[in-house]
Amino acid sequence: MNCSIVIKVKPSHYERKKYCSRKCKGEFQSRDLLFNQHLSKKQEVACSYCGKMILRKNCDIKKFVNLFCNRECNTLFKREIKTPGPPKVRITLHCQECNTPFEVIRSRQNAKFCSKNCLGKANGRRAKQELTKQVMVECSYCKKKFQKKPSVVRTLNFCTVNCMGTYYSEKQLFSGENSGTWNGGKIAYYGPNWLAQRRAARERDEFTCQKCGIGESQYGRELSVHHIIPFVIINDYLVANELSNLLSVCEPCHRIIHSGDNHPSKFKSIDDIV
16 A cells, blocks of 8 residues: 555455555555544544534543643633632731731741742841851861851861861871771881882882792782881881882782781781791
8 A cells, every 4th residue: 555566465364464564554654644543433522712623532521521622722721711619718917027918828827928028038137146146266277267156166176178178187187096997907107218118129129029020011010019027027117118128029929928827917026927
C-alpha cells in the first residue's frame, strides 16, 4: 500500500498482509493519520467552554462532568464559571505593624500582617533588636574587635576564616598529639636538611636501588631513602641524616627491610636492630 511493490504472501495472510516491510508501514501510517479511525470507539462531545466538537473515550465521558478541547478552555472555564461549593468564612484581623484591618479566611486566623511590606518592616526591626544583643569580643589571632552573638562566643574567637587557619597552623592545635585523630606514634619529620640529604644519597647511589639494582628510569618514580640506623633511635637529625646512614632503595625493597622484627615500631634502642 506504500511503495506498490508486489509481494508474495501465504493465502491465510492475504487479507491482512499489506506492507512489504515495517518501514513502509510506518511511512504510510505517518502520512495517513486516519488509517485506523474505524477502530476507534471515541464519541463526539462538545467542549464545556467553547462548544467545539471533540473526540473523547466513553470512560472519560462517564467520569468527568465537564470536558475541554485544551487546557486554555479548562482554565477559562474555572475562572468564569466557578464550581459551586460551600461559602468560605472570612474573619477580620488587625495588622500588627500598621494596625490596618484586613480579611482572611478562617484557616489563616493566625496571620499577623496585612502585606509583605509590613512583614519586611517587622523583620527588619527584629533584626536590629537582635543585633543590639551581640557582645564585643577580640580576635584570638589579630586582636581585632568584632561583635558576636553570646550563644556563639567561645574560648577562641576569630574575625575571619583566614585568622582561624593561621592561628591553628602556628599553634599546631590540630596536628600531632593535639589532633582529635591522633592514635599514637611519632611525626615523620626528619629535620630541615632531610630533603637535601635525601637527594644527595640518591645521587651518590646513581639513582639505583642498592638491593635489587633497579634504576629510577625503569622504576618510573623516585627511589626511597632508608635510614640504616632508624631515625627514632638516634633522634638527632644531623647524625641520622648523614650519608653513611642513608641507603637508596625502591619501595618494595624498603618494605622488605622494615618487615617483621625490623619494623620501626619495635625499635626501642640500637640493640633491637636485627
